[in-house]
Every structure is written in structure tokens, then in C-alpha cells.
Amino acid sequence: MGSVTQSMTLPKRFYLPRCIGLGLGFWPVYACLPALPYHGPVLGMLLLYCFGWPHLAYLLARIGARPLDTERRSMLVDALAAGFFAGAIGFNPIPSVAIVAMISMNNMAMGGPRFTGMGALASLAGAALAWLALAPPFAGALSQLQVAACLPLMILYPVSLGYVCYQSAMKLATQKQQLRRMSKTDHLTGLTNRAALNDILDESFSSPETAMNDSVIALIDVDGFKQINDRYGHLAGDRALQKVTEIMRACVREQDTVGRYGGDEFCVILRQVDRPEAARILERMRALAQQNSCAQDGERLPTLSIGAAAYGPGASSGAMWIHQADQAMYEAKRGGRNRVVFAA
Numbered sequence: 077m078g079s080v081t082q083s084m085t086l087p088k089r090f091y092l093p094r095c096i097g098l099g100l101g102f103w104p105v106y107a108c109l110p111a112l113p114y115h116g117p118v119l120g121m122l123l124l125y126c127f128g129w130p131h132l133a134y135l136l137a138r139i140g141a142r143p144l145d146t147e148r149r150s151m152l153v154d155a156l157a158a159g160f161f162a163g164a165i166g167f168n169p170i171p172s173v174a175i176v177a178m179i180s181m182n183n184m185a186m187g188g189p190r191f192t193g194m195g196a197l198a199s200l201a202g203a204a205l206a207w208l209a210l211a212p213p214f215a216g217a218l219s220q221l222q223v224a225a226c227l228p229l230m231i232l233y234p235v236s237l238g239y240v241c242y243q244s245a246m247k248l249a250t251q252k253q254q255l256r257r258m259s260k261t262d263h264l265t266g267l268t269n270r271a272a273l274n275d276i277l278d279e280s281f282s283s284p285e286t287a288m289n290d291s292v293i294a295l296i297d298v299d300g301f302k303q304i305n306d307r308y309g310h311l312a313g314d315r316a317l318q319k320v321t322e323i324m325r326a327c328v329r330e331q332d333t334v335g336r337y338g339g340d341e342f343c344v345i346l347r348q349v350d351r352p353e354a355a356r357i358l359e360r361m362r363a364l365a366q367q368n369s370c371a372q373d374g375e376r377l378p379t380l381s382i383g384a385a386a387y388g389p390g391a392s393s394g395a396m397w398i399h400q401a402d403q404a405m406y407e408a409k410r411g412g413r414n415r416v417v418f419a420a
């Protein structure tokens with residue numbers, strides 16, 4: 077409730093169920109009215125409430141600065157009105173329980189336990205108001221018509237509220253999936269990010285099913301990348317990183333993972349591969365980058381220094397394995413860059 081700009085989502089989502097709920101809730105009360113001495117004015121109030129209030133509540137939420145708070149107040153008005161009409165019909169058991177139960181279900185679904193408690197207090201206040209203002213006679217025996225008038229509310233309203241909750245749950249699940257995907261992805265290149273790469277490696281060391289016995293890990297650093305930024309600007313640097321990403325993606329196979337390890341450093345996990353095959357893939361990457369390292373539209377693209385380490389006894393953890401590849405990558409840098417070096 078603290079945010080300054082509140083969304084219209086809840087009032088919008090609640091508009092149709094309120095129209096349906098009050099449209100159906102009209103009948104149980106209406107069926108009890110003829111026996112009551114004050115049925116005329118109560119019928120007028122009932123008509124206004126059931127068929128006018130849903131639109132007014134929506135309008136109030138639309139024009140108010142804080143639609144969510146307005147909607148919550150409207151829900152308390154619903155609870156108060158439910159108590160009032162239950163009192164007005166002399167607490168006729170089935171219709172009273174039906175309308176108060178539907179409102180409570182609504183409050184629980186939309187506002188949680190505390191809000192439901194507030195709604196219950198509002199219903200009690202409404203019932204007390206009816207008691208004081210109308211002094212209703214206690215309801216006698218229930219007629220078949222009164223029972224029948226409750227059925228549409230008791231059957232259709234839970235279905236419509238359930239549908240609203242289902243839609244919210246589906247939307248939340250989709251958003252959660254999107255968030256999970258975003259938290260694992262590097263936004264510039266669209267590659268797996270460092271945290272997700274580390275998770276993959278840690279997982280591979282945690283159980284035999286995910287072990288990467290026939291795998292090779294490679295750390296790939298862009299040569300002289302700082303100069304590209306300095307000479308052509310940061311945006312050109314970003315484009316160069318994206319171009320390197322394209323090259324790496326073009327060279328790996330379906331089972332491999334390409335990730336951005338940070339800055340101008342990438343990590344490739346090659347699975348189900350022997351060393352000669354891994355060397356071929358990595359050499360192809362290096363060569364393609366070199367081919368692209370001529371001037372293009374005034375921007376030079378970089379070469380790559382690649383350090384690789386095959387899974388072996390020295391790789392006792394993900395961090396150790398990466399360290400081996402890192403050492404090999406520095407070896408490649410020291411050896412003059414633009415080359416592939418395998419850890420011994």
C-alpha cells in the first residue's frame with residue numbers, strides 16, 4: 077500500500093466478479109423480503125447496492141489517486157452491506173450465511189487473514205446497524221424458494237472468484253519464470269551469466285548424474301579490449317562483445333554452454349568431447365575472431381586468447397577447474413595472445 081502510484085489491476089480484476097457476485101447475491105435477500113414489514117425501503121437499498129454499487133466502486137477506484145486503497149475500502153463496504161442485509165432479513169440462516177460466507181471468501185482471497193478479520197468486524201457492524209435501525213423479526217421456517225434463491229450465488233460465485241485467483245496464479249508463475257530466466261542471463265549478450273555458470277559447475281560436482289567426465293572448460297578473453305573501448309567508444313566495445321558472442325555460438329554444439337564470465341571474459345563448457353575435438357572447436361573460434369579482426373566500418377574487432385582445461389583428477393571442484401583454465405588463458409596471453417592453450 078506504500079507505493080505512490082498504485083495500479084488499477086486489482087479494481088479491474090475485481091469489477092466483473094463484484095457485478096456477478098452482487099447480481100447473484102440480490103436473490104437470496106430478495107426472496108426473504110416479502111415477509112418483512114419494511115420490505116419497500118430495504119428493497120430500494122438492495123437494488124441500489126447490488127446493481128449500482130459495483131459500477132460506483134469501480135469509478136471511485138478509477139478517479140482516486142490510490143486505486144488499491146479505494147478498492148480495499150470498497151471491499152469493507154461490501155462486508156458491511158452483507159452484515160446489514162443479513163440483519164435485515166432477521167438472520168435467516170441459509171441466505172445470511174451464504175452472503176456473509178461469499179464476502180469472507182472474497183476478502184480472504186484478495187486481502188488475506190487480517191483483512192478478512194477487518195471484514196468480519198465490518199459485517200458485525202452492518203448487522204448491528206440493521207438490528208438497531210429495523211428491529212428485524214427473527215426469520216421463521218425457510219421456504220423452498222428462499223433456498224433455491226441462494227443456489228446460484230453459492231455455485232457460481234466461488235467459480236468466478238476461483239477463476240480470478242487462477243488467472244493471478246498463472247500470471248505470477250509466468251513472471252517468476254521470466255525473473256528466473258533474467259537472473260541467469262547476461263543482459264548485453266544474452267549468454268548464461270557468471271552466477272549461473274558457477275551453479276552449473278557446482279551442480280556437476282555435487283552428484284554423479286550431473287558429472288562432466290568427458291567435458292572441457294575454456295576461458296576466453298578478448299585481446300586488447302580496453303583499447304577498443306578507448307578508441308571507438310563503449311558502444312563499439314559492446315558491439316564487439318556481441319560479435320564475439322555470435323562467433324562462439326556459431327562454433328559450439330547443442331550440448332555445450334556459452335557464458336559471459338565477466339567484462340571481456342567468456343566461459344565455454346564443451347560436453348561429451350575429447351581433447352582433439354575440443355581443440356578443433358576452440359581453434360575455430362579463435363580463427364573466426366581473427367578473420368573478423370580487420371577494420372570494419374572503422375571499428376576493429378578483437379582476437380581471442382583461449383585457455384582450456386579437460387576434466388581430470390586436478391579438477392576437484394568447479395573453482396579448481398576454472399582456475400586451471402584461467403592459468404592456461406594467461407599462458408596464452410603471455411605467449412603473445414590470439415592462441416589456444418590447454419592446461420597440462
Ligand SMILES: Nc1nc2c(ncn2[C@@H]2O[C@H](COP(=O)(O)OP(=O)(O)OP(=O)(O)O)[C@@H](O)[C@H]2O)c(=O)[nH]1
Pocket residue numbers: 264297298299300301302303305309310311312313314317338339340409
Ligand atoms: N564496452 C564494454 N566494456 C566493458 C564491459 N565490461 C567491461 N568492459 C571493459 O573491458 C575492459 C577490460 O580491460 P582489460 O581487463 O584490461 O582487458 P584487455 O584490454 O582486453 O587487456 P588484455 O586482457 O590484457 O588483452 C575494461 O576497460 C572494462 O571497462 C562491457 O560490458 N562493455
